[in-house]
Amino acid sequence: MSTLAIETVNLTCRFEDLTAVDSLNLQVKKGELFGLLGPNGAGKTTLINMLSTMILPSEGHAKVWDLDVKKTPSQVRQNIGVVFQGFTLDDRLSGRENLDIHGRLYGLSKHMRKQRIREVLELVELQDKADVLVKTYSGGMMRRLEIARGLMHHPKVLFLDEPTLGLDPQTRNHIWNYIRCLNRDENVTIMLTTHYMEEADHLCNRIAIIDSGRIQALDTPENLKNSLGGDVVKLVVDNEEIASALCRLYIKNGCAGNVHWKKSSIFITIKDGAHQIPHILTIASGANINILSVDLHRPTLDDVFLSHTGRAIREEETSEMGKFGFVFRTARR
Amino acid sequence: MTSLISDLRRNCSIATNTVYTLWLREMLRFRRSKSRIIGSIATPLFFLVILGTAFNSSFQMRGGGDTNIGFLTPGIIGMSILFSSLMGGVSILWDREFGFLKEILIAPVPRFFVALGKALGGVTTAMIQGTMIMLVALFLGVEYQSYSGMVASVGIMLLIGLGFIGLGIALASQIESHEGFQMIMTFITMPVLLLSGAFYKIEDLPMWLKTLTYLDPLTYGIAALRYTLMGESEIPIIICLIVLVLFAATTIGLGGHLFSRTKA
Numbered sequence: 206m207s208t209l210a211i212e213t214v215n216l217t218c219r220f221e222d223l224t225a226v227d228s229l230n231l232q233v234k235k236g237e238l239f240g241l242l243g244p245n246g247a248g249k250t251t252l253i254n255m256l257s258t259m260i261l262p263s264e265g266h267a268k269v270w271d272l273d274v275k276k277t278p279s280q281v282r283q284n285i286g287v288v289f290q291g292f293t294l295d296d297r298l299s300g301r302e303n304l305d306i307h308g309r310l311y312g313l314s315k316h317m318r319k320q321r322i323r324e325v326l327e328l329v330e331l332q333d334k335a336d337v338l339v340k341t342y343s344g345g346m347m348r349r350l351e352i353a354r355g356l357m358h359h360p361k362v363l364f365l366d367e368p369t370l371g372l373d374p375q376t377r378n379h380i381w382n383y384i385r386c387l388n389r390d391e392n393v394t395i396m397l398t399t400h401y402m403e404e405a406d407h408l409c410n411r412i413a414i415i416d417s418g419r420i421q422a423l424d425t426p427e428n429l430k431n432s433l434g435g436d437v438v439k440l441v442v443d444n445e446e447i448a449s450a451l452c453r454l455y456i457k458n459g460c461a462g463n464v465h466w467k468k469s470s471i472f473i474t475i476k477d478g479a480h481q482i483p484h485i486l487t488i489a490s491g492a493n494i495n496i497l498s499v500d501l502h503r504p505t506l507d508d509v510f511l512s513h514t515g516r517a518i519r520e521e522e523t524s525e526m527g528k529f530g531f532v533f534r535t536a537r538r
Numbered sequence: 539m540t541s542l543i544s545d546l547r548r549n550c551s552i553a554t555n556t557v558y559t560l561w562l563r564e565m566l567r568f569r570r571s572k573s574r575i576i577g578s579i580a581t582p583l584f585f586l587v588i589l590g591t592a593f594n595s596s597f598q599m600r601g602g603g604d605t606n607i608g609f610l611t612p613g614i615i616g617m618s619i620l621f622s623s624l625m626g627g628v629s630i631l632w633d634r635e636f637g638f639l640k641e642i643l644i645a646p647v648p649r650f651f652v653a654l655g656k657a658l659g660g661v662t663t664a665m666i667q668g669t670m671i672m673l674v675a676l677f678l679g680v681e682y683q684s685y686s687g688m689v690a691s692v693g694i695m696l697l698i699g700l701g702f703i704g705l706g707i708a709l710a711s712q713i714e715s716h717e718g719f720q721m722i723m724t725f726i727t728m729p730v731l732l733l734s735g736a737f738y739k740i741e742d743l744p745m746w747l748k749t750l751t752y753l754d755p756l757t758y759g760i761a762a763l764r765y766t767l768m769g770e771s772e773i774p775i776i777i778c779l780i781v782l783v784l785f786a787a788t789t790i791g792l793g794g795h796l797f798s799r800t801k802a
Binding site: 257258259260279280282283287289291292293294295296297298302306307309310311312338354 | 552555556558559562563566567570571636637638639640641642643644645646647801
């Protein structure tokens with residue numbers, strides 16, 4: 206018996222002229238809480254869809270719990286739970302009925318269904334709302350019910366696609382607790398996708414940073430942040446041209462560590478940042494460049510993402526959240 | 539050999555379990571949709587009462603004897619079965635829109651039986667509605683030929699319903715968005731209904747129209763209902779049954795096949 210829960214070899218998915226997932230090699234150990242972090246369109250959902258047998262890979266192989274997704278899709282399905290990005294509940298049924306239908310589809314006996322419904326409802330604290338129609342649920346409750354439903358049939362691996370998208374911060378914290386709990390107590394291997402770096406940071410044992418269908422970096426959150434080698438000093442100047450000029454100046458001056466610029470901000474990764482700030486500022490004033498603000502922080506996953514892909518993960522977030530809010534409302538009419 | 543038999547038995551139990559689960563879901567939903575039940579019965583009743591009365595005062599029925607409302611009742615029952623079974627099949631579009639389709643498609647069960655379960659669920663609701671119209675018409679003074687004929691007509695409703703729900707599932711599996719729904723209503727429901735002989739006798743029609751009515755499967759369904767309920771029909775019952783069974787088997791087979799290949 207292998208110790209791997211998920212293994213992909215050169216896994217590729219193409220849609221016409223777009224390569225959504227590009228020769229991906231990935232190994233997730235049993236019992237892990239594994240995160241796929243990347244912006245929208247990075248290929249996270251496509252990867253999950255292939256692993257959950259919803260779409261067929263164009264090339265390469267993938268095994269989930271030692272079962273080949275191409276050759277034995279039915280057995281893979283029996284062993285996984287999936288919480289999709291959008292809501293997939295029947296809102297004309299009660300929470301309990303949704304769980305019951307799910308249990309039946311996965312071949313659970315009557316006794317088993319009854320017991321399991323009680324257990325999963327308790328886990329997500331929805332006992333009181335079990336017999337109310339789902340269309341009266343809040344977004345957070347629906348998400349919790351979906352997680353409960355994904356667990357009904359004791360899956361070995363649970364896939365969560367953007368589990369907290371569109372939820373308020375408090376509900377998000379709640380969902381994080383449930384996810385941690387079921388990874389620990391139910392011993393379920395979990396793979397989740399997210400574009401919230403704090404979600405990946407707080408929850409996951411290991412994270413793959415994924416962009417344009419490829420893994421850019423893969424390690425524990427701690428190691429990823431440490432890999433930048435020090436603190437991040439952020440300088441803001443008047444405009445982009447000055448930023449790029451100053452950036453080149455720092456590189457020429459052999460400023461230790463990594464230097465990037467993005468719009469009118471410059472990010473310098475440097476050991477012992479607090480003591481380096483005066484030196485950094487001296488170089489700028491020597492070149493007669495006006496610095497608007499200085500900020501020093503420990504690296505976040507955002508910085509890791511920036512250093513691997515050259516862009517910030519959050520760029521499109523505001524507009525996209527607005528869009529999702531709209532979809533969310535119409536979907537619940 | 540024994541493993542083959544146990545495999546077969548296991549597959550059979552998965553199939554029946556899948557069909558039952560999807561049927562159960564339709565029933566649970568139907569039980570809650572009071573407005574849908576009332577609406578789906580009221581529309582045919584309006585047709586029955588208003589058209590029945592209007593026809594009575596406008597035309598004299600040829601061949602005498604029977605009243606117009608008696609002639610119309612099987613047609614209106616057929617219409618109600620047509621509407622609700624097509625709707626039942628097309629409701630896959632709504633499942634897709636609201637995401638539940640993904641939950642069904644990810645389940646480790648054969649999709650053909652998912653489609654079959656959905657079809658049986660939709661047909662059951664259609665049969666309940668058809669039976670209620672049949673009973674209400676009884677109170678409106680329609681005289682059916684016999685009780686056994688009334689029971690047999692429920693079986694005919696099953697066949698009609700299966701045929702059109704299979705068609706609905708096949709169409710919904712091919713259409714990506716719910717916008718296509720209006721097209722189905724315009725280009726399938728209405729022609730099928732108007733060509734079916736629900737509102738008129740076929741034998742006096744001009745040749746071109748008569749040919750078209752014979753191409754409409756609902757014609758045979760309504761003729762069969764007239765036979766079981768009123769005791770007379772323009773098409774021999776055996777031909778009606780053959781056409782209905784073939785139609786149902788074809789569309790359910792096609793619907794199940796296309797649904798197996800549908801994407802979430």
